[in-house]
Amino acid sequence: MHIIVCIKQVPNTTDVRIDPLTNTLIREGVESVINPFDAYAIEEAVRLKERLGGKVTVLTMGPPQAESALREAVSLGCDEAVLLSDRKFAGSDTWATSYTLAAAIRKIGAFDVILCGKQASDGDTAQVGPGISTHLDIPQVTYVKKIAEISADKALVERMTEEGYDTVETPLPCLLTVVKEINTPRLPSLKGMMRAKSVKITKWTADDIGAEPESLGLDGSPTRVIKIFTPEPRKGGELLKGDTADVAAELVELLKDIAA
Amino acid sequence: MAGSITIFLDKCNGCTLCVEACPFDAIHIANKKAVIDMAKCTFCGACVESCEFNAIELKEDACVKQDLSRYKDVWVFCEQKKGVIQSISFELLGEGRKLADKLGVKLCAVLLGSAVESRIAELSERGAEKIYFVDHPALAAFQDDPYTEVLVKLAQEYAPEIILCGATTIGRSLVSRVAVRINAGLTADCTGLDIDEKERLLLQTRPAFGGNIMATIITPNHRPQMATVRHKVMKEAATDKSRTAEVIRKSYPEEVMKSRTRLAGIVAEIEETVNLAEADIVVSGGRGLGGPENFAMIRELAKTLNAAVGASRAAVDADWIPYSHQVGQTGKTVCPKLYIACGISGQIQHLIGMQSSKVIVAINKDPDAPIFKIATYGIIGDLFQVVPALTKEFKRVLNR
Numbered sequence: 340m341h342i343i344v345c346i347k348q349v350p351n352t353t354d355v356r357i358d359p360l361t362n363t364l365i366r367e368g369v370e371s372v373i374n375p376f377d378a379y380a381i382e383e384a385v386r387l388k389e390r391l392g393g394k395v396t397v398l399t400m401g402p403p404q405a406e407s408a409l410r411e412a413v414s415l416g417c418d419e420a421v422l423l424s425d426r427k428f429a430g431s432d433t434w435a436t437s438y439t440l441a442a443a444i445r446k447i448g449a450f451d452v453i454l455c456g457k458q459a460s461d462g463d464t465a466q467v468g469p470g471i472s473t474h475l476d477i478p479q480v481t482y483v484k485k486i487a488e489i490s491a492d493k494a495l496v497e498r499m500t501e502e503g504y505d506t507v508e509t510p511l512p513c514l515l516t517v518v519k520e521i522n523t524p525r526l527p528s529l530k531g532m533m534r535a536k537s538v539k540i541t542k543w544t545a546d547d548i549g550a551e552p553e554s555l556g557l558d559g560s561p562t563r564v565i566k567i568f569t570p571e572p573r574k575g576g577e578l579l580k581g582d583t584a585d586v587a588a589e590l591v592e593l594l595k596d597i598a599a
Numbered sequence: 600m601a602g603s604i605t606i607f608l609d610k611c612n613g614c615t616l617c618v619e620a621c622p623f624d625a626i627h628i629a630n631k632k633a634v635i636d637m638a639k640c641t642f643c644g645a646c647v648e649s650c651e652f653n654a655i656e657l658k659e660d661a662c663v664k665q666d667l668s669r670y671k672d673v674w675v676f677c678e679q680k681k682g683v684i685q686s687i688s689f690e691l692l693g694e695g696r697k698l699a700d701k702l703g704v705k706l707c708a709v710l711l712g713s714a715v716e717s718r719i720a721e722l723s724e725r726g727a728e729k730i731y732f733v734d735h736p737a738l739a740a741f742q743d744d745p746y747t748e749v750l751v752k753l754a755q756e757y758a759p760e761i762i763l764c765g766a767t768t769i770g771r772s773l774v775s776r777v778a779v780r781i782n783a784g785l786t787a788d789c790t791g792l793d794i795d796e797k798e799r800l801l802l803q804t805r806p807a808f809g810g811n812i813m814a815t816i817i818t819p820n821h822r823p824q825m826a827t828v829r830h831k832v833m834k835e836a837a838t839d840k841s842r843t844a845e846v847i848r849k850s851y852p853e854e855v856m857k858s859r860t861r862l863a864g865i866v867a868e869i870e871e872t873v874n875l876a877e878a879d880i881v882v883s884g885g886r887g888l889g890g891p892e893n894f895a896m897i898r899e900l901a902k903t904l905n906a907a908v909g910a911s912r913a914a915v916d917a918d919w920i921p922y923s924h925q926v927g928q929t930g931k932t933v934c935p936k937l938y939i940a941c942g943i944s945g946q947i948q949h950l951i952g953m954q955s956s957k958v959i960v961a962i963n964k965d966p967d968a969p970i971f972k973i974a975t976y977g978i979i980g981d982l983f984q985v986v987p988a989l990t991k992e993f994k995r996v997l998n999r
Contacts, residue, residue, distance in 0.1 A: 503868030561784030
């Protein structure tokens with residue numbers, strides 16, 4: 340079985356700080372990490388390989404430094420790694436990003452399952468996974484919390500919903516986006532860390548993946564960001580003090596209109 | 600689309616107005632002339648407007664200028680589950696009404712389902728002037744393929760200017776596919792929508808980086824302009840039973856209704872009847888509860904308030920409560936009218952998921968807990984005393 344995992348390197352949210360003077364995001368010194376949801380996709384891919392045999396290819400699009408995210412994925416059990424990096428990709432929205440990743444997947448060749456995290460923690464769109472499956476014209480199941488059964492030609496998965504979950508059967512090849520509940524990612528193994536250091540990362544540019552230039556980067560992106568601003572930071576309010584019964588009565592008085 | 604942007608060096612005097620105007624930090628001054636970093640430039644034109652010396656020229660590629668005038672009307676994709684229209688649809692009809700009025704176009708609803716004819720009236724009462732209605736057994740419950748095919752066909756035939764959809768599990772899966780198929784721009788998880796009346800553009804404002812920054816996004820040259828919208832941000836459309844809508848019934852050949860995936864079962868799992876994303880009130884418990892049995896106290900308060908039960912990551916990771924209750928970065932984002940955090944310290948990962956709630960109450964014994972920095976009302980104290988006291992008092996005051 341050939342499993343492809345698409346990951347994104349994102350700024351570590353726990354490091355995100357706001358400059359109190361300029362009210363803007365402080366980007367300096369912010370560590371880059373694998374998007375938290377993608378860690379579950381990597382783990383699930385490695386588990387599928389362990390169950391069914393085969394290999395895992397990890398794919399990312401990003402600046403040259405995204406290579407470190409790929410090496411980390413290899414340390415966690417991925418076999419091959421592909422980095423898509425080209426200035427022509429700059430400014431891609433989710434349309435162009437999914438187009439580019441789909442083009443790279445076509446070049447990688449035959450696959451059985453594509454795994455993605457349900458969304459990235461910087462953009463939070465959840466649009467790239469479904470975009471890839473649409474460009475490749477393959478079935479998808481989003482928000483997968485369990486792969487209950489999988490064979491060479493189909494899978495039975497559980498898809499998280501607002502009320503519970505759906506069980507969905509999908510033929511392979513397919514694309515699945517996964518949520519946290521699907522597994523608990525392992526730590527890198529010593530062997531994995533050794534491999535991560537020496538593994539050769541395949542690096543492709545726009546020309547390598549045979550992409551249409553007008554579908555890449557800003558040209559291929561229907562949306563434009565026209566303004567970025569920092570929301571008014573939320574301020575702490577009132578501390579209620581006193582003995583428990585008084586405090587409870589005071590709070591209920593304050594909230595009773597909302598609660599009614 | 601992109602094109603070319605040129606700085607006329609004879610006119611530029613290095614005044615830095617454009618540097619300040621650029622939202623992308625793409626311009627700097629070198630040798631007293633403005634220089635644009637093309638890797639950062641998005642051709643937004645902010646610098647062109649800011650320049651007082653006509654030193655910057657933006658040329659858009661002529662070939663991509665499409666005739667967008669054939670696209671009109673504001674569409675709302677109305678999500679139904681088991682034949683029940685989801686409340687997010689009414690919120691979207693409320694917001695869609697404002698946008699349609701600003702544009703001077705019709706507000707339309709799209710309803711896909713099986714044997715949901717009886718729901719049409721609800722949508723017209725909520726202000727839809729036109730309802731695109733497709734009724735077929737394959738559309739009874741959401742499946743990616745037939746829903747995508749039908750929405751693509753409708754959009755291609757009737758050319759809406761705007762399509763709004765809830766940022767729900769279904770909505771985010773569906774319109775992501777539709778946008779790629781019809782080459783449309785799609786903005787996720789919007790919390791603010793408006794119209795640039797001069798350009799007839801949808802201004803879509805959304806949080807990014809977990810709500811630490813906000814971005815306003817447009818789709819200049821593609822139609823429809825598509826957006827998913829967060830729960831509980833927009834106000835529901837008012838009901839007026841006297842309204843009726845024009846209903847456009849469409850049927851499609853069987854191949855359009857084919858699904859490669861098969862829905863084998865729908866399982867309801869959340870013990871409370873209230874859906875976390877749609878709840879007006881959320882009562883959440885965290886590590887401070889000390890063990891799974893103490894969620895009973897949280898459930899009791901939630902029940903009293905008809906609220907949903909949430910949890911911090913710490914409580915979920917300790918297996919005290921299922922993941923479906925987790926609020927925060929790797930869980931759900933909620934914005935209820937009232938969020939009561941019990942024994943939750945307020946790590947950034949949790950705050951991301953609830954900081955846009957209208958009123959936040961924090962109960963924690965640690966006076967330094969970060970949750971107090973954003974709480975509207977804070978109680979420093981023992982939750983094992985405070986929470987039951989609150990429940991009792993709410994029961995008394997609300998007669999529940």
